[in-house]
């Protein structure tokens with residue numbers, strides 16, 4: 001067993017930086033490499049370049065063990081394990097492995113003159129076969145080494161933005177797709193700070209498949225819920241919240257152990273919404289669907305769940321238009337982060353709603369608790385930005401609550417009503433206000449409202 005193995009992380013984005021900081025917190029020395037000077041300078045000052053609860057604190061606490069550099073050679077010379085945590089975007093047709101290939105080449109070139117055994121660990125999400133068929137040959141070619149000198153691991157990351165530090169520090173499992181027993185031992189040492197966590201030892205391609213399968217499964221649940229919700233909206237008196245609640249009480253979904261019902265977290269995905277977004281689910285499912293086609297599998301489920309997701313934002317927008325009575329001019333989006341507790345707006349439903357509204361010629365105002373700066377970078381002067389949600393809604397005809405920030409729950413209906421224009425409506429895209437008394441100006445996604453219009457009011461949770 002290698003003692004207190006040193007680590008290098010190439011790419012200090014969401015995954016790279018959080019991994020580096022959390023591993024440093026378990027006592028490891030970690031070299032962070034990024035080509036982005038601005039990012040490195042911020043981290044050097046102890047400021048995390050991304051909004052992620054707890055990250056700043058951990059960064060400051062472990063700064064003695066975190067070494068920031070643009071010099072890959074220095075990092076590779078001083079580390080046994082080199083993680084690759086660069087982006088793997090979807091290029092419209094396939095996963096784009098350009099960043100991975102560059103990283104593998106740069107590491108290989110540096111390793112040419114480096115002595116001693118090294119492990120290259122791929123943390124980026126990549127399609128099955130990438131570590132063995134792409135990364136390995138590039139590293140071996142450019143380093144002039146053999147597998148006697150370098151081993152490979154695929155170690156997918158499951159952290160969720162918004163709770164990335166918590167997820168990395170208390171992982172559900174650690175998956176190590178390794179090329180040899182020696183690599184396994186070194187990687188176990190990397191994760192020696194997590195003695196109670198289940199470790200899955202497998203080969204690199206299976207590890208790659210685990211990551212995609214997990215994300216596609218979660219995304220599938222969301223699209224399933226949204227399709228069911230759309231059916232519910234069309235059937236008199238049906239509320240999808242009641243439907244899903246009734247479904248999850250099945251003991252195969254929520255088992256009863258020692259007279260206590262256990263609700264798995266997966267059921268939080270079983271609700272009406274405006275679709276999934278973020279940097280992972282959309283691109284990973286697209287990459288898996290493209291991979292499926294490439295290997296001549298005629299499935300269809302992955303394509304369909306993507307289609308349902310793409311339709312859902314448009315459906316939510318149309319729901320607003322359907323319920324609004326009057327001359328529609330102004331639209332406000334409350335929440336542009338793709339989910340709460342993050343400043344990430346990649347593939348965000350809130351941003352998509354704003355874009356649809358702009359494309360249709362409406363005036364758009366936006367509010368978010370963390371993502372306004374990123375939203376401004378995206379839309380520039382085309383939309384109005386507000387730091388205060390109640391200010392953001394004052395001219396709105398339709399208000400879409402697109403991100404379930406808890407702080408939106410601090411706003412009472414009376415406060416909303418005081419600011420809202422006459423005739424304005426709110427579309428609660430996340431069932432955030434489902435516990436509140438029904439208001440005619442607020443509509444939830446996934447509910448059939450027609451029965452209310454017949455004048456009868458049935459119990460409201």
Ligand SMILES: NC(=O)c1ccc[n+]([C@@H]2O[C@H](COP(=O)([O-])OP(=O)(O)OC[C@H]3O[C@@H](n4cnc5c(N)ncnc54)[C@H](O)[C@@H]3O)[C@@H](O)[C@H]2O)c1
Pocket residue numbers: 010011012013014015016033034035036039085086087088099102103106123124125126157158159160161279280
């Ligand atoms: N963001 C998530 O929640 C999440 C979760 C699990 C897995 N992943 C996967 O992890 C990978 C990274 O995602 P991310 O969100 O952290 O990406 P990111 O875009 O936030 O960060 C990537 C970083 O790599 C740097 N970089 C790229 N090429 C480099 C090079 N050759 N040398 C040095 N630095 C380089 C970039 O400057 C950037 O800072 C992706 O494959 C993603 O799918 C992401």
